[in-house]
Amino acid sequence: MTGALFAQSLVLGVLLGGLYALLAAGLTLYFGVMRVVMIAHSAFLILAAYLAWYFHERTGVDPLLSLVVTVPLFFVVGYGMQRFLVSRLRPITLTTMSVLLTFAVALTIEGLLGFIWTGTQRRVQLGYSGTSIEVAGVSVAVVKLIAFGLAALSLAALYLILRRTSFGRALRATTQHPEAARLIGIDTDRVAGLGFGLGLATAAIGGTALALDYTIYPSLHWHWIGPLMAIIVVGGLGSIPGAAIAALLLGVAASLLQVPLGTTWAQTVFYLALFVTLMIRPQGFFGGRLAQRF
């Protein structure tokens, strides 16, 4: 591999890793506040991508503007999903049953997308779709930079919300010890609902970023759920910094392996990492206090 090619793959890997980090943060939020393995996250991602595409198709305006609608919409849907569906599950079997429930939601979304917009592959065509910036021999597509920028901004916002607001403190308390949180007067049900909404809002942003750069089709979410699940296990279930580090490392690894192995085989690095993690360190390599028991 030449130096230029290496640098190119590295940069692309970091950019992709950023997007992965944002989406894995969402998954980590659900697991943290509710012990819910949210399979439907990537289905909502594709739904947001479709909404962005449809918005652009109808109005001709930049798909990024659809965020104004989709982010609040997804937040409300996430809140409702937690309050009206997930919270109805019995506490003892919550983790495994939540998988089935969210999986059912994912299937329904995939089916509805296919039903409404057919299985045809869709792609957003923009003025800046083909343009790329070249810095020191590495050329990067503008859309990838925008996607990374969106991811970085949202992760920073997420960090600020979790660290600096009272809601963030309540959310972290609920994650760490729900009973103690209730004892000091935190309405954990409400917090869990809002946390769920926050997680789903990240899917709206991720999906819109995805629509800029990828060809989308209803069953695309399966290609995302595997790597994302692998990332949250490697990072230690429930740990947002762990997920972010794992996302960047694995994104870069997949990108570097893509040159000698090709796209398909490079994908297997996620599954390999998942398997190795569970064999060597089941609680995850980063953070991951919660994972041992779930």
Next chain:
Amino acid sequence: MPNASSGTRPSGPTAAGPTTARVVRIGGLLALAAVVLLFPSLAPDPFILSVGVVILSYAVLATSWNLVGGFTGYISLGHAAYSGLGGYATALLILRSGLNPWLALLVGALIVALIAIPVGIASLRVRGASFVIVSIALVLILQLTFQSWHTFTGGSGGLRVPRPFGADVLRPEQHERFFYLHAVLLALALLTWWLIERSRLGAGLKAIREDEDKAQALGVPTFAYKLTALVTSAFFTALGGGLYALWFGYLDPIFQFSILVGTYMVLMSLLGGVRSLFGPLLGAVVVGYAVEVFKSQYGDTQFHLVATGVLLGLVVLFMPDGVIPAITSFLNRRRRAASIREVSAEELARQREEATR
């Protein structure tokens, strides 16, 4: 501790109930066997017969799934990995090493059982969540591999499986023979479930399902038990997949390694009831029939996905124990439940809560 839960059924000498219950159960079993045996001669046309084969195949897969899902409560969404591997192993053993088809089926299933060991070691060390994630990942990675590895698996073009019976056996006769073969395999899977349920292994597995920490504290070798259940389940699932491949005659990685097939197994088992022997079979008849109808009616649209999704959601939310337990508990309440019944940790907690209120 041994046999603590063998009073699962109202079979103890309690009231007048047991004898009638036994008669009902044996009668039901005989009726079931009669329906299965007579179905091929009653089926009006080969298509209906082939639907019968598909439903039996689903029943084999769901019953095999229940060997791990029902006993331990570990929900695998990726059992299609084992059925798909079973199909491919059988086909590749026939094609590449010229093995007798029936021997290939058995050897293939043994290979799959061996593969399930490292998978189990990796995924069963932590509780539920990681197990589900690995089960999904396994299907996705196998789909990638079998689609890309053209030289060995035939890639996305698929793989033609040689027919085990000579070319002179016509299609309807094929259906009939495979119908009975599937029925035999189903009977074997049900028998295995029944034997495990009565064994120390079964008691241990159920203890794990109710409270893994307490089971471990009581000295149940939880990891070894879970692994045994998973490997047994993978073995039967692979046999089911292999037999289906021999009947269908064609393998396509998209359909063999599909999360949807794994979902059907879960849905069937849950709908019928994961705690009962015949739950998955009942579920397979209902869901399998519905799936076939949906495919033939709305094959081109993605509507069958919506139907599956909504049905799964409803079952999970409102009937997580399944139809059979729901009916049984309803009948027991009517009869004022004279016998000792299996009580789950959840029900105990609820009773305790009501008592202290």
